[in-house]
Amino acid sequence: MADAARKEAYKRRNQSLLLYTAATFIFGIGVTYAAVPLYRAFCASTGFSGTPMVGTGRFSAEHLIPRWLDPRTGAETRRIRVTFNADASDALPWGFEPAQNEVYVLPGETALAFYKAKNTGPVDITGIATYNVAPDKIAPYFAKVECFCFEEQRLLAGEEVDLPVFFFIDADVLDDPSARDVRDVVLSYTFFGARRNEKNGQLEPDTDLSKYTVGKDL
Known part of the structure; x- marks a missing residue:
């Protein structure tokens, strides 16, 4: 039972790590695509x-x-x-x-x-x-x-x-x-x-x- 519990804990940890990595990747892509319009909005409001x-x-x-x-x-x-x-x-x-x-x-x-x-x-x-x-x-x-x-x-x-x-x-x-x-x-x-x-x-x-x-x- 101890081995089963350990395997289950590892499985959950790996799933959490996978979700975190995926979320970080998706966020990075979103920031990349948003960078240009955000930069333009900043320039338009400040004259930069x-x-x-x-x-x-x-x-x-x-x-x-x-x-x-x-x-x-x-x-x-x-x-x-x-x-x-x-x-x-x-x-x-x-x-x-x-x-x-x-x-x-x-x-x-x-x-x-x-x-x-x-x-x-x-x-x-x-x-x-x-x-x-x-x-x-x-x-x-x-x-x-x-x-x-x-x-x-x-x-x-x-x-x-x-x-x-x-x-x-x-x-x-x-x-x-x-x-x-x-x-x-x-x-x-x-x-x-x-x-x-x-x-x-x-x-x-x-x-x-x-x-x-x-x-x-x-």
Whole structure:
């Protein structure tokens, strides 16, 4: 009887171990499949990795209403000129330029602009872009609703694409004494070749970004 009881105990323990192992395996598969949508949800809510934040905070509907009148004076609000700049790394055989030189926007008014990129090299190349907003004091109010920055852009040899930027300048800028009188803003993008980070597997510029000022509007 003692042997039978021992065998029964071993049998139950092995069954428990098998169930635990199976549950762990299934959980691991579930986490793997959920990782991408969870990561995207995190990016969408925080703006991480250049992902646009929509529907909350300064991207909520009340921030997307043009301020036709200056709240300080009641006079008509002056438009802000946004000019566009484009650069590409010397090591990247791409042509890169803005499709328009400038646009004029009211605080709170959305605007759509385009950049053009062309792979002039003989092989397919993946690039990634960084950005900068100047002057610094306007950067916290410059909001990109849709942007190609920090996203993989793979162009075939000789391929040319249009890259959109959908943005607005937060109307709260009119309440900031240090920034409300800014009349000219420069939005700059720089394209680099892309490489895969060995630690996290993410694509990143193949250059030392400490030499550049990027991500000023986050």
